[in-house]
Amino acid sequence: MSIITVERKVLEKNDELAARNREVFRSHGIFVVNMVSSPGSGKTSILERTLEYLKDSLRVTVIEGDVQTDLDAQRVAALGVPVVQIITNGGCHLEAHLIQDALGTIDLKGVQLLIIENVGNLVCPANYDLGENMKIVVASTTEGDDKPLKYPGMFRNASALIINKIDLLPYVNCHLEELKSNALRINPTLHVFEASCTTKQGIAEWCIWLKEQVTSKKYEV
Amino acid sequence: MRVGTFLALYNSDSLRKSIVMHELSIAQNIIEIIQQRIPEQEWKQVTAVRVKIGAVAGIVPDSLKFSFQAITAESALCNARLITEHIPFRVHCRTCNSTTENEDGFAMCGDCESTDIQVLSGTELHVVEIELEETEQVV
Numbered sequence A: 001m002s003i004i005t006v007e008r009k010v011l012e013k014n015d016e017l018a019a020r021n022r023e024v025f026r027s028h029g030i031f032v033v034n035m036v037s038s039p040g041s042g043k044t045s046i047l048e049r050t051l052e053y054l055k056d057s058l059r060v061t062v063i064e065g066d067v068q069t070d071l072d073a074q075r076v077a078a079l080g081v082p083v084v085q086i087i088t089n090g091g092c093h094l095e096a097h098l099i100q101d102a103l104g105t106i107d108l109k110g111v112q113l114l115i116i117e118n119v120g121n122l123v124c125p126a127n128y129d130l131g132e133n134m135k136i137v138v139a140s141t142t143e144g145d146d147k148p149l150k151y152p153g154m155f156r157n158a159s160a161l162i163i164n165k166i167d168l169l170p171y172v173n174c175h176l177e178e179l180k181s182n183a184l185r186i187n188p189t190l191h192v193f194e195a196s197c198t199t200k201q202g203i204a205e206w207c208i209w210l211k212e213q214v215t216s217k218k219y220e221v
Numbered sequence B: 001m002r003v004g005t006f007l008a009l010y011n012s013d014s015l016r017k018s019i020v021m022h023e024l025s026i027a028q029n030i031i032e033i034i035q036q037r038i039p040e041q042e043w044k045q046v047t048a049v050r051v052k053i054g055a056v057a058g059i060v061p062d063s064l065k066f067s068f069q070a071i072t073a074e075s076a077l078c079n080a081r082l083i084t085e086h087i088p089f090r091v092h093c094r095t096c097n098s099t100t101e102n103e104d105g106f107a108m109c110g111d112c113e114s115t116d117i118q119v120l121s122g123t124e125l126h127v128v129e130i131e132l133e134e135t136e137q138v139v
Helices: A012-028 A043-054 A071-077 A096-103 A152-156 A166-171 A176-186 A203-216 B013-018 B022-037 B040-045 B061-072
Strands: A002-009 A031-037 A060-066 A083-087 A113-117 A134-140 A158-164 A191-194 B046-054 B081-087 B090-093 B099-101 B117-121 B125-132
Touching: A002 A012, A002 B022, A012 A096, A012 B022, A031 A043, A031 A203, A043 A060, A043 A071, A043 A113, A043 A158, A043 A203, A060 A071, A060 A096, A071 A083, A083 A096, A134 A152, A152 A158, A152 A176, A158 A176, A158 A203, A176 A191, A191 A203, B022 B046, B022 B061, B022 B125, B040 B046, B046 B061, B061 B081
Parallel strands: A031 A113, A031 A134, A060 A083, A060 A113, A134 A158, A158 A191, B046 B081
Antiparallel strands: A002 B125, B046 B125, B090 B099, B090 B117
């Protein structure tokens, strides 16, 4: 028997393509956010509120990732923001090469912020670098407070956590402080925001922080 | 791109081929690494592929083995077995200098609970080595 030593990262091909995407973004001066969450946490609603808040002061473009339908892209387009829809046909996450393909259809000139809304899934997207500056994880109060413990990968790799549906706290079995402390046990550096897309509570605070990241380029990698 | 021209739907064949469920996609990536290292005429001799999986890599070893087996069953790689090695989540504490392990992925020292830690291991997902049977002697 002979043994061939390999020692290679399984996802190195994706990582290489992500590095290429990152170079494209850097050369155009674009700050890129990869939004992840479980299905139904309100990623698209957070995105809508974010676009409403930021679209007049930042040039924003969106890439939507969904298993089926362009419903989310329609919601973004209704706000007058350029958007490309990627349909994965059953695939549970976006990969760097899909972003590379999508970039071919976007006019990147002048874009300051690109928001990629990943497929709703708290497992797989954590493994796939797309070339983003940071991941933002959305968790909603209706999902309970133990999500960070059950899906640590996503919370470990994120820069910020938006706790959505904060207005529903009185009606659901979710302890806000527990949710926060669980998330911080996995990732003590997480920036935590509390938001409601219905009452718009916390949206301004999150958007001001995001805009700061875009303009300060602190996250440049 | 103009506002409103948004329906660039990606339904290509390359997409169908490359995007699949999680562990299946990981298994495909492992097979591609084998392809790059081992010439196709030697695939029948590949008896094992050793993979390191970190405790918090988000991979279920049994699902990965199942996926790998499912993809390779009808191929020249049908003799290859996927062997997984579990790597614990290990952190080094900058406060009390101890090294501790936990399976939950807590970024916290197991001794003094400080969060000023450095992750030493547990996030990896690596192909380590490929085992080949020697070519049979011609009698």
